[in-house]
Amino acid sequence: MTRHYGMFQFKEGISEAEIENCFANMKAMVGKIPGLLDMEHGPYDSTEGLNDGYTHGFIMTFDSPEAREAYLPHPIHEKVKDVVLPKLERAVVFDFNV
Numbered sequence: 001m002t003r004h005y006g007m008f009q010f011k012e013g014i015s016e017a018e019i020e021n022c023f024a025n026m027k028a029m030v031g032k033i034p035g036l037l038d039m040e041h042g043p044y045d046s047t048e049g050l051n052d053g054y055t056h057g058f059i060m061t062f063d064s065p066e067a068r069e070a071y072l073p074h075p076i077h078e079k080v081k082d083v084v085l086p087k088l089e090r091a092v093v094f095d096f097n098v
Contacts, residue, residue, distance in 0.1 A: 001037075001061055001064070002062040002067070002095055003060070003095065004060040004068055005057070005060075005093065005096075006057065006093040008055065008058075008084075009053050009054045009091070010055060010088060011088065021083070022083060023056075025084065026041065026060075027039045029071075029080060033074050034070065035062050035063045035064060035066070035067020035068070035070065035071065036061075037061045037063055039058060041058035042057065043056050
C-alpha cells in the first residue's frame, strides 16, 4: 500500500464551509478512482505547535504505488484540484509505502 499524506494552509478568508467542501470533494474520489481505498482528514489538533502554519491534514491510502501514479493525472483528481488549489496558501504532500 501507499500512503499519500498532505498538509494545507488555507488562504485567509476561506470559510469553514469552503474548507469542508474541499475535503468533501477529495473524499468523493474514493470508489471512483481505481486503487484509492480511503481518505481521512482533519484540522491540526495538538499543543505541540510544530505545524508551521499548516491548518489541515489528510491521508489517502492507495492499494499500490502504481495506483497512486495513475491517480495523479486522473481526470477526477484534476477536477478536484480545480476546487481545492485556488483556496490554498501553501501545501505539502509526502508519499510513502507501507
